[in-house]
Amino acid sequence: MGGFQWIGPLTETMPQRHKHDNSGDPPRRYLAIVPVFNEGASVRKVVNRLRRALPDFDVIVIDDGSTDDTVRQVPSDVPVVSLPFNLGIGGAMQTGYRYAALHGYEIAVQVDGDGQHRPSEVRRLVDHLLEGHSDLVVGSRFLEPSGYRQSPVRKLGAWMLRALIRTLCGLYMTDCTSGFRAANRRVIRAFAHWYPEDYPEPEVVLLLKRAGYQITELPVRMRHRRTGRSSISLMRGVFYMIKVGVCLILDMVREPWPTGKVGQPINDEEYAKDDYIQEPDSGRLRWHPPAAGGSPPAHV
Amino acid sequence: MIGLPFLGLAFWPGGVAWMAGKFNIYYPTFALICVSLFLFLLVFELLTIVSVQDQKITALAQLVGILMEKQRLAEPEHRAAAEVEEESVV
Numbered sequence: 001m002g003g004f005q006w007i008g009p010l011t012e013t014m015p016q017r018h019k020h021d022n023s024g025d026p027p028r029r030y031l032a033i034v035p036v037f038n039e040g041a042s043v044r045k046v047v048n049r050l051r052r053a054l055p056d057f058d059v060i061v062i063d064d065g066s067t068d069d070t071v072r073q074v075p076s077d078v079p080v081v082s083l084p085f086n087l088g089i090g091g092a093m094q095t096g097y098r099y100a101a102l103h104g105y106e107i108a109v110q111v112d113g114d115g116q117h118r119p120s121e122v123r124r125l126v127d128h129l130l131e132g133h134s135d136l137v138v139g140s141r142f143l144e145p146s147g148y149r150q151s152p153v154r155k156l157g158a159w160m161l162r163a164l165i166r167t168l169c170g171l172y173m174t175d176c177t178s179g180f181r182a183a184n185r186r187v188i189r190a191f192a193h194w195y196p197e198d199y200p201e202p203e204v205v206l207l208l209k210r211a212g213y214q215i216t217e218l219p220v221r222m223r224h225r226r227t228g229r230s231s232i233s234l235m236r237g238v239f240y241m242i243k244v245g246v247c248l249i250l251d252m253v254r255e256p257w258p259t260g261k262v263g264q265p266i267n268d269e270e271y272a273k274d275d276y277i278q279e280p281d282s283g284r285l286r287w288h289p290p291a292a293g294g295s296p297p298a299h300v
Numbered sequence: 301m302i303g304l305p306f307l308g309l310a311f312w313p314g315g316v317a318w319m320a321g322k323f324n325i326y327y328p329t330f331a332l333i334c335v336s337l338f339l340f341l342l343v344f345e346l347l348t349i350v351s352v353q354d355q356k357i358t359a360l361a362q363l364v365g366i367l368m369e370k371q372r373l374a375e376p377e378h379r380a381a382a383e384v385e386e387e388s389v390v
Contacts, residue, residue: 062365079369079373080369081362081365081366081368081369082365082368082369083361083362083364083365084361084364084365085361087358087361087362091358091361091362094358094362095362095365095366098362098363098366099366102366197358
């Protein structure tokens with residue numbers, strides 16, 4: 001790659017699928033975000049499965065600073081956002097949501113790069129979202145018996161998080177740590193604006209609920225991880241529980257997204273006053289950061 | 301940085317009483333509490349600055365990644381390679 005040259009604003013249509021650019025088909029509305037970190041053994045299979053099962057989806061891979069050959073394993077016509085250093089799962093996911101917001105996608109689906117999430121289940125999540133009854137649909141392993149096994153430590157942790165979330169906001173989630181989620185445009189914009197850095201899934205559920213978004217669960221089947229390693233070991237699991245527990249309690253006084261008043265449904269127009277400007281023709285968002293030296297974003 | 305003033309007081313225990321006298325604080329222990337509070341606020345301020353900088357670095361890293369991908373996709377050699385791969389898939 002030669003020297004950096006400016007090639008136009010971020011809101012231009014990206015030449016990510018030449019077939020569609022040439023045919024003049026309307027741009028796709030759905031995006032599958034695949035965050036990966038050293039998933040070279042599985043990422044190609046996951047991406048190919050996604051493209052076969054979901055031909056009407058765009059797929060983007062977010063490489064969170066992998067040190068193996070993950071990026072080389074991704075098919076060359078699939079966009080890969082390579083982060084310059086490891087940001088963690090929260091930073092990687094927010095990159096995907098920021099990409100979706102900047103390009104005007106209506107629905108974004110998180111699909112893990114380790115192959116645990118089945119592409120065939122994505123369609124069900126999206127269909128449920130399109131019915132309009134919810135803003136975020138979470139694929140749950142435990143809503144119905146699916147044969148998915150967890151270690152006792154993980155079971156205990158999940159139970160504690162469930163109980164905490166239910167106590168704090170009254171929402172009962174059977175699988176609040178599931179990363180298999182589909183979000184509509186309102187949630188995409190909220191996540192592009194702010195997203196927790198570490199272990200974001202439970203926090204996001206609580207904050208969305210408090211901000212007036214609708215969250216539902218759908219039963220899904222998941223595979224067990226075959227390659228790579230989970231990011232949560234035993235010791236990290238204990239740390240995870242303490243950290244997430246404290247964060248959930250602190251989230252009761254936090255308002256990361258423009259809401260006006262916590263508990264009230266958000267007003268989409270509020271986003272236009274903040275970091276993003278919506279283009280009237282395409283509906284795409286243009287990122288408009290505060291001027292240097294100005295006041296920090298509201299969520300800081 | 302927090303430890304330095306306390307290290308100084310460890311070597312000079314009378315410093316607390318001296319400082320309390322300078323500021324007309326009746327109970328010298330209160331002077332120690334005031335120093336602790338000041339240091340706590342200092343650390344809080346520094347953590348806030350670090351947090352804001354961290355968020356800005358994260359946002360920049362994300363946009364750098366997106367821009368680099370946008371540039372890669374716009375390069376002619378990538379277009380050619382992608383078209384060949386797409387034809388082979390079809």
